[in-house]
Amino acid sequence: MAKVQVLGRRRHLDAVLERLYGTQRVELVDARADPELGLAPADGAAGHVERQAELEALAARLDAALELSGTPAEAHPQLVPDPVPGSVDVAALVATLDAAAPRLAELATRLDALADERALLPRYADPLEQLAPLIPELAGLDDDELRQIGLDTLALVLDTTGETLLTTLREELQALLGSRFELVWTRVGQDAIGCLLIFPHREIEHVHRLLGHEYVRHLPLPSAYEGLSLHGAIAAMRRRIEALPGEIEATHRELASAVGPHERDWRTALGGVRAEVEQLAAACGAGVTEHTFALVAWVPRPQLGRLRVELADPALGPVVVEELEFERRDARVPVLMHNARPARPFAFLTRFLDTPRASSVDPTGLMAIFLPLMFGVMVGDIVYGAVLLGASLYLRRRFSGRSPVVADLASVLVIGSVWAIAFGFVFGEALGNLGKDVFGDFSLWVYRGGADALEPLLLFALAIGAAHVLLGVLLGLWQARCDRDRHGLMDRGGTLLFLCGMFAIAAYAGGMLPDGSMTPAVAAMVVGLAVAMAAHGTLGIMMGPLELLGAVGNVLSYLRLAAVGLASVYLAIVANELATVGPLWLGIIVAAFFHTLNLALAAFSPLIQSLRLHYVEFFSKFFVGGGRDFRPFGARPHDAPQTP
Amino acid sequence: MQLGLIALGSGLAVGLAALATGLAQARIGAAAMGVIAEKPEMTGRAILLVAIPETLVILGFAVAAMNILLLGKG
Numbered sequence: 001m002a003k004v005q006v007l008g009r010r011r012h013l014d015a016v017l018e019r020l021y022g023t024q025r026v027e028l029v030d031a032r033a034d035p036e037l038g039l040a041p042a043d044g045a046a047g048h049v050e051r052q053a054e055l056e057a058l059a060a061r062l063d064a065a066l067e068l069s070g071t072p073a074e075a076h077p078q079l080v081p082d083p084v085p086g087s088v089d090v091a092a093l094v095a096t097l098d099a100a101a102p103r104l105a106e107l108a109t110r111l112d113a114l115a116d117e118r119a120l121l122p123r124y125a126d127p128l129e130q131l132a133p134l135i136p137e138l139a140g141l142d143d144d145e146l147r148q149i150g151l152d153t154l155a156l157v158l159d160t161t162g163e164t165l166l167t168t169l170r171e172e173l174q175a176l177l178g179s180r181f182e183l184v185w186t187r188v189g190q191d192a193i194g195c196l197l198i199f200p201h202r203e204i205e206h207v208h209r210l211l212g213h214e215y216v217r218h219l220p221l222p223s224a225y226e227g228l229s230l231h232g233a234i235a236a237m238r239r240r241i242e243a244l245p246g247e248i249e250a251t252h253r254e255l256a257s258a259v260g261p262h263e264r265d266w267r268t269a270l271g272g273v274r275a276e277v278e279q280l281a282a283a284c285g286a287g288v289t290e291h292t293f294a295l296v297a298w299v300p301r302p303q304l305g306r307l308r309v310e311l312a313d314p315a316l317g318p319v320v321v322e323e324l325e326f327e328r329r330d331a332r333v334p335v336l337m338h339n340a341r342p343a344r345p346f347a348f349l350t351r352f353l354d355t356p357r358a359s360s361v362d363p364t365g366l367m368a369i370f371l372p373l374m375f376g377v378m379v380g381d382i383v384y385g386a387v388l389l390g391a392s393l394y395l396r397r398r399f400s401g402r403s404p405v406v407a408d409l410a411s412v413l414v415i416g417s418v419w420a421i422a423f424g425f426v427f428g429e430a431l432g433n434l435g436k437d438v439f440g441d442f443s444l445w446v447y448r449g450g451a452d453a454l455e456p457l458l459l460f461a462l463a464i465g466a467a468h469v470l471l472g473v474l475l476g477l478w479q480a481r482c483d484r485d486r487h488g489l490m491d492r493g494g495t496l497l498f499l500c501g502m503f504a505i506a507a508y509a510g511g512m513l514p515d516g517s518m519t520p521a522v523a524a525m526v527v528g529l530a531v532a533m534a535a536h537g538t539l540g541i542m543m544g545p546l547e548l549l550g551a552v553g554n555v556l557s558y559l560r561l562a563a564v565g566l567a568s569v570y571l572a573i574v575a576n577e578l579a580t581v582g583p584l585w586l587g588i589i590v591a592a593f594f595h596t597l598n599l600a601l602a603a604f605s606p607l608i609q610s611l612r613l614h615y616v617e618f619f620s621k622f623f624v625g626g627g628r629d630f631r632p633f634g635a636r637p638h639d640a641p642q643t644p
Numbered sequence: 645m646q647l648g649l650i651a652l653g654s655g656l657a658v659g660l661a662a663l664a665t666g667l668a669q670a671r672i673g674a675a676a677m678g679v680i681a682e683k684p685e686m687t688g689r690a691i692l693l694v695a696i697p698e699t700l701v702i703l704g705f706a707v708a709a710m711n712i713l714l715l716g717k718g
Contacts, residue, residue, distance in 0.1 A: 352688035455713055458706075553699060556706055560698070563705045612695035615688070 001333060001358055001630070002304050003326045005031075006295040006311065008319040013286060013293040016316050017279045021634040025307050026297035027334055028633045030285040052280040055273050058090060061097055062270045068104055069259035088272040096262060103258050111251045118244045125237040127186075127194030128155060132230045134184035138198060141230075152204050153230075156195040156211070166193060176210055177203060196230075275634075282633060296324070298630065300336050329483060333358035334630035343368035345411035348404075353615050354625030359483060361475050361622055363614070370468060370618075371610045372412065376419020377464070378564045378606035380448060381572065382430040384599055385420030391603075392417055413603070416610075420602075427565075431595060432572025448569045457562040465558025466503055468613070469551065472621030473499065479622045487535050491547065492621070494532030498548050499555070501525030554617040560609050568606075571598045650715050654708035661704025668697035 004026075008016055020026055138153070158165050166185060173181050181199040199207055259266075287294045299307055304321070311319040326333065335358050337347050346368045356362050379385060392413035399406040428436055428443025436447060446453050473496045480488030501524030507513045508521060533544030575594030579587035676690035 353692065354688065454709060458709055458713075553703075557699050557702055559706050559709075560702050563702060608691075608695070612692070612698065615692045616696060 001336065002299050002301045003324040003333075004297055004299055004304070004307075005322045005324050006297060006319060007322065008293055008311075009317040010288055010291055010293045012317040012319075013283060013288075014279070016293075016295070016311065016319060017282050017286075019310065019313070019316060020282075020295075020297075021275065021279055023307070023310055024632040024634040025303050025310070026299045026633055027631055028282050028285060028295060028297045031287040031294055031296040032285065048280045048284050052277055052284070054090070055088075055277045055280070058093065058097075059270060059273045059277065062093075062266050062273065065097060065100070065104060065259060066263065066266055066270065068108060068255045069263055088269050088276060093266075093269050093273075096265070100258065100262060104255070107251060107255045107258060111248065111255065114244060114248045114251060118241070118248065121237050121241050121244075125234055125241065127157065127192075128230060128234050128237075130186045131155070131184060131194055131196040132234060134186065135182070135196060135198065135230075138230070150201050151198055152201040154197045154199075154207065154211075156197060158193040158195065159191065160193060161191050163193070166195070169195075172210055173197070173199075173207075176206055278633070297633070298334050300338070300630070302338075328359040329357070331357060331626055332628065335627040336630040337362055337364060339364045339368075342415075345408035346371065348408050349412065349611065349614075352611075353619065354623075355627035355629060357624045357627040359479075360624035360627070361479055363475075363619060363623060366471070366618075367614055368415070371614060372415040372419045374464070374561060374610040374613060375413075375416035375606045376421075376423045377461075377561050378609065379416070379420035379568065379602045380423035380427045380429055380565055381432070381568070381602070382421050382424030382435065384431075384568075384572075384602050385417045385422075385424050387599060388413060388420060388603055389417035413607070416607070427569075429569060429572075432569055432576050434572075434576050437576075448565060449573055454562075454566070457566065458559060461558050461561040462555065464561060465555040465613075465617070466499070468558065468618055469554050469621070470496070470499060472618045473551070476622035479624070490531050490535035494528045494530070494535060494544070495548060495551050495621075497524045497528030497531065499528070499551060501528060502552065554620075557617050558613060560613070564606055564609055568598060568602055571601070647716070650711055654711045657707040657711065658701065658704045661701045661707075665697045665701040668700070669694055672697065 006016065006020075020028070138151070141149075158169075160166075166183075170183055173183065177199055180203075181197060183195060183197050185193050185195040187193055197207070282295070285295075287296075304323070308321050311321060313319075335355055337350070337356070339347060339362070343365045347364045349367060349371070350356065350362070350364045376385070379388070392410045396407050396410035396414060399410065401407070424430060425442070426444045427446065427448040428441055429448060430436075430439075433449050435442070436449070441447055446456050448457065473492050476492040477489065477496060479485075480492055501521045504513060504517060504521035504524065508517050513521075529544060529548060532547055533540035536543040536547070572595065575591050575598065578594065579591035581587065582590075673694050676694050679686050680690050
């Protein structure tokens with residue numbers, strides 16, 4: 001990434017911004033925020049700010065109106081906004097919005113009311129439905145009939161699970177009305193009690209006053225149901241609850257048809273408005289003198305030449321693109337992950353952990369080499385690999401362009417499956433031991449299901465681990481050297497020495513090194529320990545050995561390559577053994593079930609384990625996260641950063 | 645008899661380590677789910693944290709393998 005200063009004549013500022021917006025090649029930063037540059041804000045900034053605020057309000061109105069149509073922006077064909085500032089006829093746009101606003105507001109209000117009603121009505125109907133059977137004689141009488149016999153009713157909800165409040169209420173009512181009332185109740189939901197109170201109509205004011213003192217929630221019926229009998233009100237509510245979804249759907253359709261005639265124009269205008277807002281904001285961030293302007297931007301270094309060519313246009317006047325110095329370790333430096341085409345599907349796995357800082361090594365390329373290899377070592381079966389290859393090729397084709405993450409994951413699995421087939425030949429496995437039973441032992445190295453396979457497999461896993469962790473430490477060493485980080489340099493250097501010494505001792509113990517190699521190996525371990533301890537200062541006595549133990553643990557952690565692989569092959573063998581018990585048809589079903597289960601595990605578990613080995617054991621040696629994605633000026637917020 | 649004890653010891657080494665890993669992962673996993681619900685962008689780190697205790701069971705596997713390889717041959 002390069003940091004550049006774009007200088008030009010002040011009167012060409014808008015034209016230059018328009019060009020930069022169209023090329024989507026740079027990320028602009030606020031030039032005035034950099035005290036070293038000492039740039040003054042543009043004079044016209046106040047005007048720009050007002051226009052920006054006006055357009056932002058307009059964009060919010062357009063957004064709200066378009067949201068009512070119910071169709072997401074992605075459902076529409078790409079509408080390319082005109083990036084020329086001022087191209088949107090704001091007055092005409094506001095006029096069409098104002099004309100449509102009353103109808104849209106009315107429909108939106110109706111929709112809200114219907115949604116509220118749908119949420120609230122069951123809260124009335126449910127308790128009443130439970131209370132009605134408790135007073136069968138009165139439930140069929142409406143308000144007028146109740147008053148004719150001098151009675152009144154109140155529905156109440158007590159927000160309590162215990163019955164203490166109910167007892168208190170009954171005592172208070174007894175004190176007020178004597179025996180001239182009836183209180184029936186039932187539990188409503190998990191944390192409330194619904195009550196129905198029947199009392200003399202003439203006492204209604206006293207009862208209301210009492211309930212007010214006792215903080216009881218009175219459940220007044222919606223006006224449409226007042227005056228009906230309890231049964232009548234419940235039936236009317238149920239009918240309404242059934243009718244509401246249809247009414248809501250009809251209102252949605254009305255809204256869609258009200259927005260429909262304007263939708264295309266509004267979406268196009270929204271794009272234009274947003275483009276102008278971004279360009280105004282960029283103009284506000286430019287520094288100016290009496291005759292010149294200065295923009296500060298990030299640009300991917302390989303694109304610097306093309307940027308210079310694009311700005312060397314007579315229509316833009318003389319424009320100078322000058323490279324600025326910057327601190328690589330600064331977290332504000334944007335990151336554009338650029339990898340070779342085969343490694344690109346792995347970039348999302350790196351981002352899954354964190355975006356690397358600009359100063360950090362991007363491990364995506366190495367991940368593209370090691371992750372499928374580890375996946376293949378664990379699966380290591382020709383048939384499983386072939387099935388996974390077919391499935392992942394199908395997924396990649398199906399989701400290409402529709403879901404980039406699934407397509408990338410499928411691409412990762414494609415490479416992993418090829419490795420699984422390759423290691424299937426190395427281990428002589430096809431559906432576990434079935435291949436060996438049918439074709440004889442065709443393994444190129446060692447059959448994994450054999451009794452003598454454990455030792456070589458463990459050593460192989462440890463060898464991969466040692467190579468991977470050492471590579472990580474070397475990258476960490478290089479990273480520390482680039483960052484001029486003395487502490488990191490000593491820490492990684494000490495770890496490297498210690499691990500090399502330890503591996504040399506292991507090799508000596510295995511008879512792979514001559515007699516004289518023991519002394520230098522021990523010396524390397526001791527020096528490595530001392531350097532690692534010195535790197536941590538006063539806490540080094542404790543932290544140094546812990547760090548080195550952690551590094552040894554990291555190498556041992558790769559034993560999972562053998563462990564998961566052995567679990568997979570033994571499950572396959574069990575599936576084949578079970579198939580021989582009982583009749584043939586049952587054996588085929590049982591074997592198919594277990595092999596499918598094993599295949600599902602083989603697709604999932606080795607990928608997770610490989611990822612973990614990368615994230616925890618490998619990345620921890622050098623990776624610096626917390627990076628910020630490069631967002632080109634002119635790209636939509638949901639656009640993925642462009643890869644050149 | 646000796647072979648049986650070796651097998652039992654190896655099983656215990658893996659089994660107890662797996663139990664400890666499971667206990668640790670249960671707690672970390674519950675917390676990780678909470679974090680992911682609040683901040684989906686932390687999914688990668690959450691998986692990393694959940695995966696860390698797995699080293700315990702791998703070390704258990706290493707001990708079991710040493711049991712079988714070193715004592716089993718004796």
